Amino acid sequence: MSKQAVDFMELSAYRxxxxxxxxxxxxxxxxxxxxxxxxxRAARIFLAALGDRPDQRILDVGVGRGRDASELIQAGHRVTGLDIVENSSWPLLRKRWGERLELLNSALQDWQPVDGRQFDAVLDNGCFHHQHPDEWDAYLAHMRSHVRQGGLIALNVFGVDSSNPVPGWREMDNQRQGYFFTEQGIRDTLESYGLTWQELVVIERQHGDAMYLLALVRN
Ligand SMILES: C[S@@+](CC[C@H](N)C(=O)[O-])C[C@H]1O[C@@H](n2cnc3c(N)ncnc32)[C@H](O)[C@@H]1O
Incomplete structure (x- = not known):
């Protein structure tokens, strides 16, 4: 896996x-x-993997419009959602879910919880694969520091398919890049950052080419 093998723009410009x-x-x-x-579907698989224990504290990285956060709260958990974009749906979500949902406008790499709290689990549904390669270390280190030992971490990333089986960066809109992994590639990457492999679920992507690879790992 050659995450560096691309002529990437400078970090602050890419951000x-x-x-x-x-x-x-x-x-x-x-x-x-x-x-x-x-x-x-990836979020529902994550929810099932959380098990029966109610009221778990979940960090949703790249929370977006809050689709997954709402489902997790309905199942009895509490969610902190981070996103670099303050979404127009957030005011209504805050009103709807009250103290069970915290929504914060921050990149994962820049965020520290004020009270130093740790989460039971983290969901990253489609965020990691867009990060600048120079930030993979900081991104995953931050993620790990926010989760208790043994806590579940789910990363849903782009996966190659037979129409284009070559792993690597693909240019998306407005200079945004996406890294497409092989099944072995995402496993090797996460294990190289010290995460314990649990399971991979291959999920059909409704929009666009390729697949989603949902990696379930433990801190
Ligand atoms: C493909 S979207 C997925 C959103 C949501 N998880 C979902 O499933 O609908 C990726 C999200 O990650 C956010 N994002 C990108 N980089 C981020 C970062 N470093 N920290 C937090 N959020 C980030 C984007 O603004 C976007 O909302």
Whole structure:
């Protein structure tokens, strides 16, 4: 896996490009992932993997419009959602879910909980694969630091398929990049950051080519 083997733009410029790209997509109603049945399925698999214990504290990284957060809360959990884009759906969600939902406008890499709390589990449904390669270390280290030992971490990432089996970066809109993994590639990547492998679920992507690979790991 060669996450560096790409002529990537400088980190601060890429951060701005990522922000611009997501703001544009949400404000133009072009965030088709918000309605993607594959992404919704990934969240349900994560929910099932949480087990029967109620009232778990979940960190939803790249919470977007809050589809998954709402489902997790309905199942009896509490959610903190982070996103680089303050979504127009957030005011209504805050009103609806009250103290069970906290929504914060921050990149995962920049965020520290004020009270130093740790979460029982983390869901990253479609966020990690867009991060600048120079930030993978910081991103995953932050993620791990927010989860209790043994806690569940689910990352849903782009996966290659037979129409284009080559792993690597693919350019999306507004200079946003997406990394497409092989099944072995996502496993090797997460294990190389010290996470304990649990399971991989391959999920059909409703919009666009390729697949989703939902990696379930433990901290
Ligand atoms: C493909 S969308 C998925 C949104 C949501 N998880 C879903 O399933 O509908 C990725 C989200 O991650 C957010 N994002 C990207 N980089 C981020 C970062 N470093 N920290 C937090 N959120 C980020 C984007 O603004 C966007 O809302």
């Amino acid at each position: 701005k490009a990522l922000d611009t790209s997501f703001v544009h997509r949400y404000s133009h109603g072009e965030d088709e992932w918000s309605w993607d049945i594959g992404m919704a």
